[in-house]
Amino acid sequence: MFCDVLILQPESNHDQIYTYLLPEKAEAQVGSLVSVPVRQHLLQGLILKIYEEKPQLKMIKPLKEVLSDEPTLSSSGLKLASWLSDYYVCSLNKAVQVFLPPPVRQKEKEILLPGPAKPEAHLFFSEIEKAIFQEVMDNEARGITRRQIVEKYGIEAKAALESLKKAGCLQVNKVFAPRVLAKKIRAVRLTGQCKDGETIRRKAPRQAEIIEMLKAGPKLISELQKDGKSVSPVLKALKEKGWVETFEVEAGRDPKSVILETKRPLMLNGYQQAACQAICESIRKQDAQTFYLFGVTGSGKTEVYLKAVEEALSLGKQTLYLVPEIALTPQITSILLDAFGPEVAVLHSALSAGERYDEWMRIRRGEARVILGPRSAVFAPFSDLGLIIIDEEHENTYKQNEPDPRYDARQVALELAKYYQATLVFGSATPSLQGFYKATEGQYRLLELPQRAGQHPLPDITIIDMKKEIKEGNTSLFSSVLIGSLKRVLASGEQAILFINRRGYHTFVLCRECGHPLMCPHCSITLTYHATGQVLTCHYCGFKRAVPRSCPACGSGFIRFFGTGTERVERECSKLFPQTRYVRMDTDTTQNKGSHAAILKEFAEGKAQILIGTQMVAKGFDFPAVTLVGVINADTLLNMPDFQAAERTFQLLTQVAGRAGRGEKKGEVLVQTHYPEHFLFPTIVQNDYRLFFQQEMQNRLILQYPPYHYLTRVLISGFVEKKVVERVEFFAKMLKIEINSSRYKTELLGPTPAPIAIIRGRYRYHLLLKSENLTFLQKLARLIKDKAGELPLEPRTIIDIEPQSIL
Ligand code: ADP
Ligand code: ZN
Ligand code: ZN
Numbered sequence: 001m002f003c004d005v006l007i008l009q010p011e012s013n014h015d016q017i018y019t020y021l022l023p024e025k026a027e028a029q030v031g032s033l034v035s036v037p038v039r040q041h042l043l044q045g046l047i048l049k050i051y052e053e054k055p056q057l058k059m060i061k062p063l064k065e066v067l068s069d070e071p072t073l074s075s076s077g078l079k080l081a082s083w084l085s086d087y088y089v090c091s092l093n094k095a096v097q098v099f100l101p102p103p104v105r106q107k108e109k110e111i112l113l114p115g116p117a118k119p120e121a122h123l124f125f126s127e128i129e130k131a132i133f134q135e136v137m138d139n140e141a142r143g144i145t146r147r148q149i150v151e152k153y154g155i156e157a158k159a160a161l162e163s164l165k166k167a168g169c170l171q172v173n174k175v176f177a178p179r180v181l182a183k184k185i186r187a188v189r190l191t192g193q194c195k196d197g198e199t200i201r202r203k204a205p206r207q208a209e210i211i212e213m214l215k216a217g218p219k220l221i222s223e224l225q226k227d228g229k230s231v232s233p234v235l236k237a238l239k240e241k242g243w244v245e246t247f248e249v250e251a252g253r254d255p256k257s258v259i260l261e262t263k264r265p266l267m268l269n270g271y272q273q274a275a276c277q278a279i280c281e282s283i284r285k286q287d288a289q290t291f292y293l294f295g296v297t298g299s300g301k302t303e304v305y306l307k308a309v310e311e312a313l314s315l316g317k318q319t320l321y322l323v324p325e326i327a328l329t330p331q332i333t334s335i336l337l338d339a340f341g342p343e344v345a346v347l348h349s350a351l352s353a354g355e356r357y358d359e360w361m362r363i364r365r366g367e368a369r370v371i372l373g374p375r376s377a378v379f380a381p382f383s384d385l386g387l388i389i390i391d392e393e394h395e396n397t398y399k400q401n402e403p404d405p406r407y408d409a410r411q412v413a414l415e416l417a418k419y420y421q422a423t424l425v426f427g428s429a430t431p432s433l434q435g436f437y438k439a440t441e442g443q444y445r446l447l448e449l450p451q452r453a454g455q456h457p458l459p460d461i462t463i464i465d466m467k468k469e470i471k472e473g474n475t476s477l478f479s480s481v482l483i484g485s486l487k488r489v490l491a492s493g494e495q496a497i498l499f500i501n502r503r504g505y506h507t508f509v510l511c512r513e514c515g516h517p518l519m520c521p522h523c524s525i526t527l528t529y530h531a532t533g534q535v536l537t538c539h540y541c542g543f544k545r546a547v548p549r550s551c552p553a554c555g556s557g558f559i560r561f562f563g564t565g566t567e568r569v570e571r572e573c574s575k576l577f578p579q580t581r582y583v584r585m586d587t588d589t590t591q592n593k594g595s596h597a598a599i600l601k602e603f604a605e606g607k608a609q610i611l612i613g614t615q616m617v618a619k620g621f622d623f624p625a626v627t628l629v630g631v632i633n634a635d636t637l638l639n640m641p642d643f644q645a646a647e648r649t650f651q652l653l654t655q656v657a658g659r660a661g662r663g664e665k666k667g668e669v670l671v672q673t674h675y676p677e678h679f680l681f682p683t684i685v686q687n688d689y690r691l692f693f694q695q696e697m698q699n700r701l702i703l704q705y706p707p708y709h710y711l712t713r714v715l716i717s718g719f720v721e722k723k724v725v726e727r728v729e730f731f732a733k734m735l736k737i738e739i740n741s742s743r744y745k746t747e748l749l750g751p752t753p754a755p756i757a758i759i760r761g762r763y764r765y766h767l768l769l770k771s772e773n774l775t776f777l778q779k780l781a782r783l784i785k786d787k788a789g790e791l792p793l794e795p796r797t798i799i800d801i802e803p804q805s806i807l
Contacts, residue, residue, distance in 0.1 A: 317386025
């Protein structure tokens with residue numbers, strides 16, 4: 001038997017695939033992790049193909065060892081990986097990365113192997129060198145690490161290793177660590193040898209105490225600890241007496257916990273029932289239909305999803321439930337755990353490698369049948385998938401912007417559903433233009449929930465003209481209407497959410513004399529002022545500096561602050577309402593694990609009356625006491641240099657507005673802007689997604705942007721601007737020739753500096769390709785990728801198929 005092996009080199013954008021002889025007894029399968037000889041090295045690889053027919057090759061080496069008992073990648077995983085590398089134009093190596101159980105992926109280590117030098121060299125070895133060399137030889141199949149050698153032979157091993165390496169008898173290889181062991185923890189139990197209870201009690205009370213505890217059964221060592229003091233000396237003494245023994249137990253790593261209380265409705269309304277019926281029928285038939293569940297905020301989409309999950313479970317099938325970000329959706333985690341308990345696997349990004357591995361294995365074995373996760377969960381090792389739910393379909397977090405593969409989980413899910421004949425359900429109150437376009441075109445079946453489920457009407461939305469406020473002499477952040485409404489809410493003991501899409505205090509600092517804005521020296525973006533700590537920070541690279549007394553450009557002392565962030569809103573709010581408790585939620589206040597949930601909990605329990613935050617507060621929370629939502633400044637969203645700015649603004653404002661009036665009282669939403677004339681605002685006020693869709697689609701048509709045309713971006717970045725420009729112009733020339741000789745309508749924009757022209761000192765230039773044909777764009781991208789492979793690595797080339805962000 002022979003096999004083709006993909007050499008695993010995680011960083012490489014160019015694949016090496018070699019053929020090896022498969023030893024007769026080797027229990028290898030397609031997708032198995034193996035070690036193979038490549039020139040002088042021993043490397044790890046993945047079996048792509050096994051076959052009997054002898055290939056036309058002069059010499060075929062046997063593979064060294066099979067490293068995994070079961071395939072590391074399932075056959076559908078391999079199929080999907082190869083689709084990924086085709087669609088997103090990246091190496092199979094990079095595509096395979098996302099499928100490998102994370103511990104395998106993360107644990108790269110350096111191993112020692114025998115080098116190319118001849119055995120005669122042995123004569124020159126010292127004793128320790130000889131021993132180490134033998135050790136390396138003995139462990140050749142799997143490799144031994146430097147650390148293991150040093151641990152065994154002591155500090156002298158370091159010098160010995162160096163001289164062995166110099167003599168060419170040793171070499172260092174970078175490999176993946178093949179497996180993670182189940183987590184073991186140490187426990188203690190009684191041996192039954194201990195008799196003389198009275199005397200120990202007098203002589204060694206702590207020992208007696210422990211024996212007393214162990215009489216109830218074995219205990220973990222950590223459970224025996226007291227007052228933070230180490231228990232090991234006591235245990236050592238007890239072990240020496242032969243009274244106790246220690247042993248290892250496999251720890252169940254269960255990171256899941258129900259954080260929030262959940263309640264589920266008893267009955268579905270008519271719209272929900274109709275949607276459920278259609279979806280469940282498709283699950284039963286396994287007809288791989290794709291649905292779009294378009295329901296206003298609060299229409300009860302979750303309950304429809306849950307019924308579908310129940311249907312899939314009753315057929316023994318797995319469900320993949322994707323959310324934009326787990327940390328932002330504690331409610332759904334709690335609901336799923338409540339409803340389906342041990343069948344749930346949560347692929348949280350905060351899991352440790354071990355926890356992740358456990359969940360991964362439970363999914364593979366089919367023990368976990370409801371898999372909740374962010375975009376990367378599409379790569380979990382499903383055994384029998386019947387349903388995929390993608391909630392908040394419009395969210396950009398479904399697209400991975402870096403590193404490769406720059407995939408879109410929504411696109412991957414469509415492909416995945418095909419493999420399993422699974423039903424796919426997208427859902428949102430504010431669909432992406434792309435998603436809704438496909439639904440209206442009939443590619444997806446549209447299901448609608450036009451009303452709020454709980455009889456509570458949608459809130460009233462009012463647009464407030466801030467220009468008028470200024471004319472009337474109000475220059476504060478809060479319009480008089482917003483102040484009035486806040487007063488009313490606070491007086492009646494209700495809650496309010498204030499939304500501003502920037503964190504920090506002021507979003508930029510400008511010299512009034514020369515107009516020079518203070519920029520990050522490493523990135524071409526303005527620094528943000530944070531009142532806490534009184535520093536200027538770059539939100540891209542984290543650079544910090546003190547506020548200068550004078551303008552670095554002209555020396556003027558006339559420096560002014562502009563723009564608004566969450567901190568400033570908080571400060572002004574506390575001046576207006578000094579008696580009120582606030583919580584602030586943005587990336588600054590949620591850095592620690594769990595702080596997010598803590599803030600939400602505080603607000604949910606009514607300990608704070610106002611929640612001030614960024615995008616984060618817009619996501620699917622359900623706080624019945626919130627009756628007012630204030631959007632401090634809608635313009636910062638609308639003015640983003642991005643063709644999707646209007647779409648994002650519509651989505652975000654509608655989502656934020658949806659937080660108001662979820663309880664008994666009707667909600668009120670106030671949106672402050674300097675441009676109330678924008679076409680977007682009436683569509684938001686009327687909550688008319690379709691109207692917005694029609695108007696924005698016209699803009700896209702005129703500008704030939706998605707969903708009418710496909711987009712691909714080629715970004716070149718490097719520290720030497722001249723080289724970046726040379727490279728990007730070279731690619732542009734290449735592409736122009738291809739485009740001119742093609743029959744597809746394709747447009748090349750650029751080269752131009754990217755909107756953020758420098759990040760972390762790297763100059764960035766890009767080319768944008770627009771075409772009516774995606775396959776043609778992928779072909780162009782492949783040309784660029786191959787050409788880049790022949791050129792020096794710097795400057796770097798990045799290819800983004802259907803990019804979400806072109807900053
Ligand atoms: P969406 O995800 O569509 O914004 P949710 O699923 O969060 O909406 O539901 C909003 C609220 O309506 C929740 O509190 C939910 O319990 C409630 N709800 C859902 N379906 C019903 C129903 N059939 N009858 C009464 N209340 C319902
Ligand atoms: Zn100046
Ligand atoms: Zn920076």
